[in-house]
Amino acid sequence: xxxxxxxxxxxxxxxxxxxxxxxxxxxxxxxxxxxxxxxxxxxxxxxxxxxxxxxxxxxxxxxxxxxxxxxxxxxxxxxxxxxxxxxxxxxxxxxxxxxxxxxxxxxxxxxxxxxxxxxxxxxxxxxxxxxxxxxxxxxxxxxxxxxxxxxxxxxxxxxxxxxxxxxxxxxxxxxxxxxxxxxxxxxxxxxxxxxxxxxxxxxxxxxxxxxxxxxxxxxxxxxxxxxxxxxxxxxxxxxxxxxxxxxxxxxxxxxxxxxxxxxxxxxxxxxxxxxxxxxxxxxxxxxxxxxxxxxxxxxxxxxxxxxxxxxxxxxxxxxxxxxxxx
Amino acid sequence: xxxxxxxxxxxxxxxxxxxxxxxxxxxxxxxxxxxxxxxxxxxxxxxxxxxxxxxxxxxxxxxxxxxxxxxxxxxxxxxxxxxxxxxxxxxxxxxxxxxxxxxxxxxxxxxxxxxxxxxxxxxxxxxxxxxxxxxxxxxxxxxxxxxxxxxxxxxxxxxxxxxxxxxxxxxxxxxxxxxxxxxxxxxxxxxxxxxxxxxxxxxxxxxxxxxxxxxxxxxxxxxxxxxxxxxxxxxxxxxxxxxxxxxxxxxxxxxxxxxxxxxxxxxxxxxxxxxxxxxxxxxxxxxxxxxxxxxxxxxxxxxxxxxxxxxxxxxxxxxxxxxxxx
Numbered sequence: 273x274x275x276x277x278x279x280x281x282x283x284x285x286x287x288x289x290x291x292x293x294x295x296x297x298x299x300x301x302x303x304x305x306x307x308x309x310x311x312x313x314x315x316x317x318x319x320x321x322x323x324x325x326x327x328x329x330x331x332x333x334x335x336x337x338x339x340x341x342x343x344x345x346x347x348x349x350x351x352x353x354x355x356x357x358x359x360x361x362x363x364x365x366x367x368x369x370x371x372x373x374x375x376x377x378x379x380x381x382x383x384x385x386x387x388x389x390x391x392x393x394x395x396x397x398x399x400x401x402x403x404x405x406x407x408x409x410x411x412x413x414x415x416x417x418x419x420x421x422x423x424x425x426x427x428x429x430x431x432x433x434x435x436x437x438x439x440x441x442x443x444x445x446x447x448x449x450x451x452x453x454x455x456x457x458x459x460x461x462x463x464x465x466x467x468x469x470x471x472x473x474x475x476x477x478x479x480x481x482x483x484x485x486x487x488x489x490x491x492x493x494x495x496x497x498x499x500x501x502x503x504x505x506x507x508x509x510x511x512x513x514x515x516x517x518x519x520x521x522x523x524x525x526x527x528x529x530x531x532x533x534x535x536x537x538x539x540x541x542x543x544x545x546x547x548x549x550x551x552x553x554x555x556x557x558x559x560x561x562x563x564x565x566x567x568x569x570x571x572x573x574x575x576x577x578x579x580x581x582x583x584x585x586x587x588x589x590x591x592x593x594x595x596x597x598x
Numbered sequence: 599x600x601x602x603x604x605x606x607x608x609x610x611x612x613x614x615x616x617x618x619x620x621x622x623x624x625x626x627x628x629x630x631x632x633x634x635x636x637x638x639x640x641x642x643x644x645x646x647x648x649x650x651x652x653x654x655x656x657x658x659x660x661x662x663x664x665x666x667x668x669x670x671x672x673x674x675x676x677x678x679x680x681x682x683x684x685x686x687x688x689x690x691x692x693x694x695x696x697x698x699x700x701x702x703x704x705x706x707x708x709x710x711x712x713x714x715x716x717x718x719x720x721x722x723x724x725x726x727x728x729x730x731x732x733x734x735x736x737x738x739x740x741x742x743x744x745x746x747x748x749x750x751x752x753x754x755x756x757x758x759x760x761x762x763x764x765x766x767x768x769x770x771x772x773x774x775x776x777x778x779x780x781x782x783x784x785x786x787x788x789x790x791x792x793x794x795x796x797x798x799x800x801x802x803x804x805x806x807x808x809x810x811x812x813x814x815x816x817x818x819x820x821x822x823x824x825x826x827x828x829x830x831x832x833x834x835x836x837x838x839x840x841x842x843x844x845x846x847x848x849x850x851x852x853x854x855x856x857x858x859x860x861x862x863x864x865x866x867x868x869x870x871x872x873x874x875x876x877x878x879x880x881x882x883x884x885x886x887x888x889x890x891x892x893x894x895x896x897x898x899x900x901x902x903x904x905x906x907x908x909x910x911x912x913x914x915x916x917x918x919x920x921x922x923x924x
Contacts, residue, residue, distance in 0.1 A: 310636060317691030365643030373698055 273297055273581035274559055275339070275588075277472030277510030278353070278421075278443040282517045283322060287556065288329040291348040294556040297581065298339045298588075300377055300442060300510070304354040306528030309366055312359035316373050319350065332374060336589035351588070353377030353442070355422060355525075357388050357407070364403070367410040376592050377442060378411065379419040380404060380431060383537070384530060389420075389427035392453055393537075397424035400434055412437045415592045420464070421510075422454065429463040437591060438468035443510035445474055449494040450481040452538065458501070465506040470587050471498070472510020477547040478538035479512070488552040492565035495579065504575050508584040509562065515555055519545035599623055599907035600885055601665070601914075603798030603836030604679070604747075604769040608843045609648060613882065614655040617674040620882040623907065624665045624914075626703055626768060626836070630680040632854030635692055638685035642699050645676065658700060662915035677914070679703030679768070681748060681851075683714050683733070690729070693736040702918050703768060704737065705745040706730060706757060709863070710856060715746075715753035718779055719863075723750035726760055738762045741918045746790070747798075747836075748780065755789040763917060764794035769836030771800055775820040776807040778864065784827070791832035796913050797824070798836020803873035804864035805838070814878040818891035821905065830901050834910040835888065841881055845871035 274295050280302040281287050291299070303315040323332055331342055333349030342349035352374045359375070360366040370378070380400075381391035388404035390397040400408065408431060411418055418439040420428040432439050441464055447455035454474075461471055473495055480486035481494070499507055514521070522545060526537040536544055552561045559580065566576045600621050606628040607613050617625065629641040649658055657668055659675030668675035678700045685701070686692040696704070706726075707717035714730035716723040726734065734757060737744055744765040746754040758765050767790055773781035780800075787797055799821055806812035807820070825833060840847070848871060852863040862870055878887045885906065892902045 309639070313635070313695055314689075314691070316695060317689070320691065320694050363640075363643070365640070365646065368646050369639055369642060369699065372700075373695065 273339075273343075273577065273585055275508065275581035275584040276300065276513070276556075276559070277440070277470070277508050277584055278302065278474075279511060279513045279515075280517070281513060281515040282521070284516065285326060285329070287515060288322075288326055288348065290556040292329055292346065294559055296348050296556050296559065297343050298333055298349040298351060298584070300351045300353050302355050303352050303375075304359045305356055305382060305525050306358050306530070309359050309361050309363075309370075312354070312370070313373070316352070319352070323350075334374060334376075335592055336585055339585060339588070351376045353379075353417075353419060355379045355419075356382035357386050360407070362387060362403070364406055364410055367407060367416060368414045371414040371416045375416060376588075377417045377419045377440065379422055380407075381420075381423045381427065383422050383526075389431065390424040391422055392424045394424060397426040399426050399430045404431075405434060408435050411435075413595050415594055417591050425457060425460050428456070428460050432463040432467050432469060435467075437595070438470070438587065439464055440470045440472070440587070441510075442470070442472045443474040443476070443479075443512040444471070445479050445494065446498055449497075450479060452479050454479055454538065461498070461502055465502045468506070468590075470506050470508055470583065471502075472508045472584075473498075474510055474512045475549070475553045476512035476514070477550065480550070484548045484550050486550055488550075488561055488565040489568070492562065492569045495566060496569045496571055499571070499575065499579070504571075504578055505583055507579050508587075509559070509580065511553070513549075513553075513555070514546055517546060522546050599665075599669075599903065599911055601834065601907035601910040602626065602839070602882075602885070603766075603796070603834050603910055604628065604800075605837060605839045605841075606843070607839060607841040608847070610842065611652060611655070613841060614648075614652055614674065616882040618655055618672065620885055622674050622882050622885065623669050624659055624675040624677060624910070626677045626679050628681050629678050629701075630685045631682055631708060631851050632684050632856070635685050635687050635689075635696075638680070638696070639699070642678070645678070649676075660700060660702075661918055662911055665911060665914070677702045679705075679743075679745065681705045681745075682708035683712050686733070688713060688729070690732055690736055693733060693742060694740045697740040697742045701742060702914075703743045703745045703766065705748055706733075707746075707749045707753065709748050709852075715757065716750040718748055718750045720750060723752040725752050725756045730757075731760060734761050739921050741920055743917050751783060751786050754782070754786050758789040758793050758795060761793075763921065764796070764913065765790055766796040766798070766913070768796070768798045769800040769802070769805075769838040770797070771805050771820065772824055775823075776805060778805050780805055780864065787824070787828055791828045794832070794916075796832050796834055796909065797828075798834045798910075799824075800836055800838045801875070801879045802838035802840070803876065806876070810874045810876050812876055814876075814887055814891040815894070818888065818895045821892060822895045822897055825897070825901065825905070830897075830904055831909055833905050834913075835885070835906065837879070839875075839879075839881070840872055843872060848872050
């Protein structure tokens with residue numbers, strides 16, 4: 273079982289075939305950064321077209337059992353998520369609508385303050401807003417997972433406390449290993465995992481110790497130490513793979529339409545584009561290097577299996593149905 | 599089995615309870631006349647709220663088997679439809695999106711020319727448009743029924759011919775019985791029913807012989823004669839019940855936002871509002887009067903059962919799934 277907790281590739285038949293070659297059973301795919309509801313629907317439409325064109329490679333994922341079906345038929349199940357709450361605009365009724373359309377994860381913020389919470393790039397973190405509390409309750413009701421990957425610490429801890437169902441940080445690493453703005457303190461990781469939530473380890477160079485030069489040994493040693501501290505069962509991979517994207521896309525992620533000035537986010541004026549991926553993780557065929565690396569740092573086969581997909585599978589199974597009927 | 603092929607009431611707990619009192623197992627409910635996609639989503643949202651508030655009275659209907667579940671649990675299954683293609687705007691990708699959200703019927707026109715076909719109030723009927731042919735194919739693919747209740751004759755016959763799956767006239771009567779602009783010629787009824795399509799008999803006074811003064815005997819005699827000509831198995835009820843609606847709603851139906859002038863449609867300056875309903879059909883508790891009337895004009899119990907719901911059930915079962923997997 274191999275499940276990736278986040279990707280945002282420039283999708284193509286080539287990548288779908290690489291997923292199959294890599295034995296990837298399911299991926300949580302971002303379909304909105306700053307899109308309005310109507311724009312997000314266009315992205316659902318684009319995926320409907322992919323499903324129609326490549327029925328032998330991919331299928332829409334709505335429940336964990338769809339992963340079983342994908343495995344039985346040699347396909348990859350695609351689960352949708354948003355990195356911002358912009359798709360629900362200011363309308364709580366859209367939470368159920370986007371869930372019906374297939375959304376299974378929604379970040380409450382993307383770096384900035386949103387209507388719901390504070391992002392990790394704001395100077396002040398005021399926690400979950402009035403609307404945020406209502407939306408978390410509605411997300412809990414319908415089975416849309418609260419994802420706090422790009423949120424600030426107080427907001428993340430409050431979300432974990434307010435949510436009646438486990439939440440996720442789908443793509444980030446411990447800041448104790450790599451002190452990036454997007455990585456998470458032990459307090460944050462504890463608040464999420466001790467309530468049954470998940471942390472997906474990111475392979476995006478800006479989230480790695482030594483960036484693109486990070487070694488697979490260092491990455492896997494970090495996972496093993498995180499497992500020692502927080503337990504293996506709430507850890508997975510969330511690669512944040514942005515394969516084949518032009519640099520205009522990382523600019524869209526960072527700036528959207530909210531600023532007239534360029535914001536370099538985790539990059540810089542000297543290196544504004546996507547950073548080069550480390551040689552041991554270039555695309556969906558490279559997950560085996562991580563599994564091998566985890567065994568090399570002493571994790572058992574059962575532990576490796578749980579981190580590479582088993583834990584996400586259990587979390588998907590518990591999270592995507594109506595409350596009380598997971 | 600009691601299924602109504604069209605209603606557009608001012609929904610309330612009172613009406614939901616009347617449905618239960620009348621033993622109505624399923625209703626095709628209009629949720630859009632002239633709404634844009636986003637406005638239609640607000641109407642889906644309003645129904646999600648009804649389902650949340652009254653889970654013991656109503657449930658969302660997506661497949662014919664949901665009617666079985668509704669019967670087993672003493673509820674009414676609500677199936678959604680649009681009387682205009684305005685919810686899909688100019689975007690064929692929205693056909694699958696609205697189907698995913700629960701739409702199961704879509705009229706290609708509402709009285710006027712649309713992007714897809716010609717309405718029954720236009721002077722010239724140019725048939726199915728270029729986009730109309732593409733949309734019919736897509737509706738066939740996903741399982742969204744083509745409804746031609748408010749379309750002009752040539753457009754309706756062409757739709758029946760182009761569609762690879764049976765189509766419907768959910769709410770109209772034979773014009774040979776009551777020559778209203780909205781009623782249908784024998785050629786139109788034949789084109790639809792001989793290809794497996796359905797005709798739902800309307801109880802809206804403007805579609806009845808003698809209007810609000812129409813007798814149940816006359817209405818049921820008309821059904822029996824239609825069955826003699828076209829066969830019983832493609833006939834149902836489509837009451838067009840607009841219970842508890844203020845007259846502002848019939849004005850919205852007729853004029854939407856497409857005209858600055860009032861258009862009285864089937865009404866007149868002297869009688870611009872909803873016509874009074876005949877005393878034998880006031881609300882959802884009165885379907886028994888029709889069943890009794892059909893027996894009184896000589897239809898067998900089996901024939902009455904098929905017209906009151908069995909035929910719609912079969913049509914729903916064949917129509918709402920993906921093509922080739924009804």
